[in-house]
Amino acid sequence: MNTLMADKVKSNCSFLLKLNENDNIKASRGELMENDDYVQVDSIVDIEYAIYLTFTDLFLLTNRVNYSECHKVIKMIDICFDNIYENKFFQKLMEDEESFDGMIGNIMLEYLSLKDRLYYGSPFFTFFSYINNLSDGVKQIFKENNEYVSKMMGIYSNQLEGKHYDDSSSEEEDNGDNDNGDDGGIDDGNGDENDENKEDNEDNEDNEDNEDNEGDEIID
Secondary structure, eight states: OGGGSOHHHHHHHHHHHTOOTTOOEEEETTEEEEOOSOOOHHHHHHHHHHHHHHHHHHHHHTTSSOHHHHHHHHHHHHHHHHHHHHOHHHHHHHHHOHHHHHHHHHHHHHHHHHHHHTTTTSHHHHHHHHHHHHHHHHHHHHHHTHHHHHHHHHHHHHHHTTOOOOOHHHHHHHHHHHHHHHHHHHHHHHHHHHHHHHHHHHHHHHHHHHHHHHHHHHHO
16 A cells, blocks of 8 residues: 555655644645744645645545555544644644635545545445455456466356367267278278289189190190
């Protein structure tokens, strides 16, 4: 959360969270700090700017964090307001300076409006926090197990499309059987040719034997 806050705002927020009842305050270029000297008019303007800048950034911060972090921001703002109203220097400043008192009043109204929009303090805020945390947890699981989630989503998609059985392996087996059958056919063809050649050779041998017999008969 601190990485989302400007350095001046972080410094001012830390200062207001630690603010004591008797502390005197001054500001320079939008940054609050403790002061023991008499506060001049120009310094009061700087204090107004620093406080306005700090609370405005804290309000905007609630848009950039989840509900759990938002709860922490709200608690910080509560403590800052309590310390301002309890601080004697700020009490006197609100009594003497109408503009400063009006600015603090307007910031408080904005703060109350923000809490209303967040349903802060009601069961709805607790419910939204639970849903937000659950959603963040699911996203983190998906992120850490992306390979398995992708596989799971593919299976779920097949289920929706009615693809309950993967027959690709069966097709591969069938293709393998067909290939073996073709090889067997080729071998049979060669066998037939060999048989024919064998028969022809036997016929030729028989003819030669017959001719020899006939020749023998003639000689006889």
